[in-house]
Amino acid sequence: MQMLMTFPRAHNISMALEIEIKVKVPSLDPIREKLIASGAELIADQVEHDLYYNAPHRDFAVTDEALRIRYLTNQICGKAMPPNVTYKGPKVGREGFKSREELIVDLSSAEEYCTILERLGFCLTAEVVKHREMYQCENALVTLDTLPGIGTFSEIEASFDLSEDEAIAVINKTAEMAGIVGERLTKSYLEILLDSRKT
C-alpha cells in the first residue's frame, strides 16, 4: 500500500552489469610487469575484508545471489575507505565470462549495518580476506588478487559502458597483452573458498 506520492521516485538507475573473467595464476609478478610496461596505471592497492550474509527466506547458494559487506583498507596510505554493501544477482551470460547484476552502496558504518542485517534475520556465512592491486588498462580494470591459503588470481573486468560484445573483445585483448592465461573460472571467491574447504 503506497500512501503518499509527493516526491518523484528516482529508481531508474542504470543496472550495472559486471562482465569479467577470473583466472588462477601461478604468480602475479610477470602479469604486473606486463601491465606496467603497457602503461596501465595502479589505481588501488588495498586489503578487502568481506563478510557474506545469507537471507532467512531463501538460500543464496541455491539462488546464486550474494550479499556482501566489504571493509576496505588502502595499502598505500593505510587509510580505511568507506565500507560498502554489495548485492550480486545470479550469474548470466556466456560461458567463461561472468556477468551478474551488481549494486553497491557505501555505508557510514559497516558494524551498524551488520547489526541491522542480523536484526532482520540475515546470517553471516563466510569471511574472505584478500590483498588486491587494481590496474586501469584502457577500457578494462585488471586486478591482481592474493587470497592467503587459496592462491593468486587475476580478474579482468570491462567498463560498464561497453556492450557485451565490446566487453568480451576488450577482456580477451587485455588477457593476451598481460599474459593472463589459463582456465577461466566463473566461480566467485566465496565459492572457491567453500570448495577448498571441502577437499
Next chain:
Amino acid sequence: MQMLMTFPRAHNISMALEIEIKVKVPSLDPIREKLIASGAELIADQVEHDLYYNAPHRDFAVTDEALRIRYLTNQICGKAMPPNVTYKGPKVGREGFKSREELIVDLSSAEEYCTILERLGFCLTAEVVKHREMYQCENALVTLDTLPGIGTFSEIEASFDLSEDEAIAVINKTAEMAGIVGERLTKSYLEILLDSRKT
C-alpha cells in the same frame, strides 16, 4: 559457517535506545516561541521523505519493527543531506514513552539501496513526508513536525547517554517548559498515517 577470522570483529556497538514522547498539538507556534525564549537552538529545519519497507519473511506490522529509507532536504540551505537506512526494533518500556532500538546508517545512494532491498524481496509499503524543525534543548531534542493532511505533532527525545529514569525526567521537564501537553501517543507516524486512512 565462518571461514576466516583474520580481522577482529567490531560488533560491540552501543545499542542506541530511543526514548521519546509524541503529542498531537493544535499549533506549533506557541511551542516554538517557548523553546526559543528558553534558549533552545534550532539545529535542523528539513523535509523528511520516508519510504517504509516490509520483509518477505515476516510482517513488521505484527513484529512491531520498521525498516525505513529516509531522504533529507535541509530547508535552510536547500541542500540534500545523505540519505539513511534506519531499523527500529519493537517498542518496549513504560506506558506513554516510546522506547525502541534504533540503528541508523548513512547511504551513498538511497535509490541504489532501495533496489537492493527490492532484489532481496522487501516491499515498499508506505511513504511519509513531513516538515520537521528540530531544537536542541539541554539534554533533549524537541521536534516540531507537520504532516500534510495528518496534523502537527511535537516529539521530545532524551539524549542517548541518559539512563531511563533520567531520560523520563528530562522529557517531562522539557514538555512542561515548552507547553507540549496532551495525550502521549506511542504510535509511529507510519501507524498514525495507516490509522487515518482507515477512518
